Amino acid sequence: MQALMSIKKYAHEHDIPIMKEEGVSFVCEYIKKHNIKRILEIGSAIGYSAIRFARVSNDIFITTIEIDKERYLQAVQNIKDFGLENRISIYLQDALLFETTEKFDLIFIDAAKAQYIRFFEKYKTNLLDGGVILSDNLSFHGMVEDENLKCNKNTIMLVKKIRKYITFLRENTEFETEFIKCADGISISKKRNSE
Secondary structure, eight states: OHHHHHHHHHHHHTTOOOOOHHHHHHHHHHHHHTTOOEEEEEOOTTSHHHHHHHTTOTTOEEEEEEOOHHHHHHHHHHHHHTTOTTTEEEEESOTTTOOOOOOEEEEEEOSOGGGHHHHHHHHGGGEEEEEEEEEOOSSTTTTTTOGGGOOSHHHHHHHHHHHHHHHHHHHOSSEEEEEEOSTTOEEEEEEOOOO
16 A cells, blocks of 8 residues: 555656546446456556556456656556566557557546547457446546636647547447546446447
């Protein structure tokens, strides 16, 4: 537990966004409840969420992708410190360029908000039957729901893109999405039955 606290402290000191406790606990509970074994995480940051997910059960394997070299190197160290390098494979790459034929029970999107639709479309074919795509930060600190909280032009653009993604999920005929008002807003997208 002490080591997890030091990762959280490092993230806070270096202004690195990691999942809120409520959100990571929700996903860990979901992993446990639905017997998730193979996870693809888009956006490793410094490895905090991947470590938390892997610690749910000893037979969980995670592939995680990070574009930022400094964060990637810190994540590699954190994963090693927890002795999880055999169960967490981390790649330094742009997730839009990463290629894998592997199939996953759960795909977790927590990277560049402006690219959520592209991430979703790119990786949906990597889902196992009955698998789900979880997306984090759909509330974006309450700014998606509350117009008055937006402060600068970049944030306004980002919020518009998150709203566009929410609309994309709501109107998606291939997937059915449930929106969870937990932590910073999470969505759970399951493939609809094709009968």
